[in-house]
Amino acid sequence: MRISQQIFPRVVAIITTISKEGKPNAMTASFLMPISFNPKYIAVSISPKRYTFKLLREVPEFGVNILEKRQKELAWLCGTTSGRDINKFKEFNIKMIKSDVIKPPLIDCPISFECVLEFMKEFGDHYIVVGKVVKEHVRKRLFEPLLHYWGDKFNC
Numbered sequence: 001m002r003i004s005q006q007i008f009p010r011v012v013a014i015i016t017t018i019s020k021e022g023k024p025n026a027m028t029a030s031f032l033m034p035i036s037f038n039p040k041y042i043a044v045s046i047s048p049k050r051y052t053f054k055l056l057r058e059v060p061e062f063g064v065n066i067l068e069k070r071q072k073e074l075a076w077l078c079g080t081t082s083g084r085d086i087n088k089f090k091e092f093n094i095k096m097i098k099s100d101v102i103k104p105p106l107i108d109c110p111i112s113f114e115c116v117l118e119f120m121k122e123f124g125d126h127y128i129v130v131g132k133v134v135k136e137h138v139r140k141r142l143f144e145p146l147l148h149y150w151g152d153k154f155n156c
Contacts, residue, residue, distance in 0.1 A: 009147035009155060012075050015044060016063035017055035018104040024096065026088045026107065027052040028079030030148040031126070032064065040133035042113060045126045051084045053127065060117035061102035062131055065109045067146040069156045074107075075146055101134045110140035 010030040031045035096105040106112040115131025147155040
């Protein structure tokens, strides 16, 4: 049994990154957590096989975009398709929001965090990626977050 089937539910976010040439990417993640109140730090677990991992090596900045229940289809599309071959923002008609501090764009969702990479270390088959929050955007305070159980199982 995979650990994702043992520890659930988990909040779902879209991690936004950008290539050194300026191509944006969006990856669905549910292995994430806050790790400090002040200053704010967020950790996310990413496989080195992912395109997002490659982009973080090129441009060490990322957005963490917390999804709400109604965004399940977006989470599924971004989580089951690689950005290596397509531009997910164009292909899936994702509205980009220009970040204030970092290069990667944000997406339209209740809460977004702009992060700069502070730490990256391998643990088993994934890396822990820690970002310092340099700007936060709270667009909606009260919302029902999208929660992931495992596979295609969500709270909706």
